[in-house]
Amino acid sequence: xxxxxxxxxxxxxxxxxxxxxxxxxxxxxxxxxxxxxxxxxxxxxxxxxxxxxxxxxxxxxxxxxxxxxxxxxxxxxxxxxxxxxxxxxxxxxxxxxxxxxxxxxxxxxxxxxxxxxxxxxxxxxxxxxxxxxxxxxxxxxxxxxxxxxxxxxxxxxxxxxxxxxxxxxxxxxxxxxxxxxxxxxxxxxxxxxxxxxxxxxxxxxxxxxxxxxxxxxxxxxxxxxxxxxxxxxxxxxxxxxxxxxxxxxxxxxxxxxxxxxxxxxxxxxxxxxxxxxxxxxxxxxxxxxxxxxxxxxxxxxxxxxx
Numbered sequence: 556x557x558x559x560x561x562x563x564x565x566x567x568x569x570x571x572x573x574x575x576x577x578x579x580x581x582x583x584x585x586x587x588x589x590x591x592x593x594x595x596x597x598x599x600x601x602x603x604x605x606x607x608x609x610x611x612x613x614x615x616x617x618x619x620x621x622x623x624x625x626x627x628x629x630x631x632x633x634x635x636x637x638x639x640x641x642x643x644x645x646x647x648x649x650x651x652x653x654x655x656x657x658x659x660x661x662x663x664x665x666x667x668x669x670x671x672x673x674x675x676x677x678x679x680x681x682x683x684x685x686x687x688x689x690x691x692x693x694x695x696x697x698x699x700x701x702x703x704x705x706x707x708x709x710x711x712x713x714x715x716x717x718x719x720x721x722x723x724x725x726x727x728x729x730x731x732x733x734x735x736x737x738x739x740x741x742x743x744x745x746x747x748x749x750x751x752x753x754x755x756x757x758x759x760x761x762x763x764x765x766x767x768x769x770x771x772x773x774x775x776x777x778x779x780x781x782x783x784x785x786x787x788x789x790x791x792x793x794x795x796x797x798x799x800x801x802x803x804x805x806x807x808x809x810x811x812x813x814x815x816x817x818x819x820x821x822x823x824x825x826x827x828x829x830x831x832x833x834x835x836x837x838x839x840x841x842x843x844x845x846x847x848x849x850x851x852x853x854x855x856x857x858x859x860x861x
Contacts, residue, residue, distance in 0.1 A: 563612035563723065569790030573620050576605045578627040584639035586646050590823060590855045592680070592744070592778065598646035599682075602639040604632060606662045609655030611686055613712075614722045615753060617789040618654035626661050633670040640674070649678040657683035657707075658693050668693075672700035682706040682746070687734035688726050695741040706744035706779075709734060714771035715764045718753050728771065735775040746779035747772040751812060752804035753785055754795045762808050769816045769824060779823040782812055784834050806834045806844040813848060814857050825852050 576582050583603040591597040608622035636651070651671070655662050663671070675681045685694070685707050698705035711731050713719050719728065738745050749768045752761035769780045784804045787793050795801035809826050816824045826848045835841035847858045 566612045566614060566723065566789075566791050569794060570619070571790060573622065573624075576621060576623060578605055578623060578631045579634050579638075581605055581635040581639045582621045584643060586643050588853060589648070589825075590853055591648065592823070594855075596853060597648060598644070599648040599650055600640065600643050600646040600678075601650040601652060602636055604635055604651060604653040604663075606632065606653050606655070607659075609662070609686070610659065611655075611723070611725050613710075613724050614791060615712075615750065615785050615789070617786075619789075622654050626664065629664050629666050630670075632663055632667045633674060636671065636674050647678060648680040648682070649675055650682040651675070652682075652684055652708075654684075656685045656689045658685050658689050658691070658697075668697055669700060672697065672702075676702045678703055680704045680706055680744070682708060684708045684710075686710065686726070687731045690734040690737055694738060694743055698741060698743055704744060706746060707738055708746045708748060708781075709777075711747040711768060711772050711777075712750045713753060713764055714768040718756065718764070721755070722753060732775050735777065739776045744779075745775075745777045746781065747777045748781050748783055751782055751784045751809055752802075754792075754801040758805065758808055761804050762811050765808075765812045766815050769812070770819075773819075773821045777822065779825070780816065781825045781827055782809060782816075783827040784809055784831070786830070786833070803834055805836050806831060806841070806848070807836050809834065810844065810848060813851055817851060817855060817857050823855055828852070 581602050582605050586598050586600045588596050589599045607626045608619045653662055657663050681701055681703055687709050712722055712724055714728050735745055749765055751765045765782060772780050786803055787796060792801055813826045828848055831845050832841045835844055850858050
């Protein structure tokens with residue numbers, strides 16, 4: 556079977572149009588409950604920041620749709636946070652998600668970090684996204700600026716090395732492990748994103764490799780994992796689907812992975828349920844499947860089939 560080896564230019568050329576965004580406004584914000592590190596259900600405010608696109612052109616990514624092509628003006632990121640927090644109910648935890656890497660100076664201007672820290676220090680936990688290879692001294696410096704608990708979400712995607720290379724993530728599992736070591740030494744909490752069923756993966760392999768990836772993440776010191784079903788929508792995934800190299804996973808596979816990894820009691824595990832109905836084994840079963848997954852997310856206990 557021919558290897559999948561797409562260069563960044565090929566991934567870019569397969570894309571559609573990005574959304575038109577105001578650099579002074581977040582493109583979305585919300586509050587939702589999450590089972591917290593204190594083992595209770597607590598609200599988390601999430602601000603989806605408008606900023607420059609991630610420089611890593613991952614094969615499966617569609618987050619570029621809500622990014623800009625250029626670095627946003629200085630002061631724009633603090634203004635976006637002010638706008639969202641002024642319209643959201645009070646919550647003890649805050650996620651600043653920027654469709655890429657918080658410590659990419661072309662995404663979040665370095666000059667704005669102190670202003671961001673001033674706005675987030677009232678929260679018990681501040682969660683940001685970052686590529687493992689962009690983790691360095693700036694992470695600890697930002698935690699010190701915030702004066703609160705920093706948590707960094709890293710895209711592991713998969714611990715299956717050949718698949719990881721295929722995704723154009725431009726990192727290895729050793730890179731991920733090194734980033735976790737660095738963050739742990741600074742008492743920065745770590746969560747990881749794990750993909751369910753990347754291209755060239757059967758349904759059985761998808762389950763096995765996602766479970767292995769969560770185990771690897773926990774072994775690296777991660778305390779929270781999110782399982783994300785791989786979907787189409789970015790152009791290149793449609794080409795792979797047409798060639799028979801990709802099909803979305805089923806909700807039953809997501810349930811299997813969540814039940815197994817929760818049973819270990821090694822850390823929190825969440826199933827990403829955004830637009831989850833499209834993964835239902837049968838549409839008439841979708842409601843019950845999503846309800847079970849949601850209950851497991853919110854209680855961190857294994858829920859059996861009815």
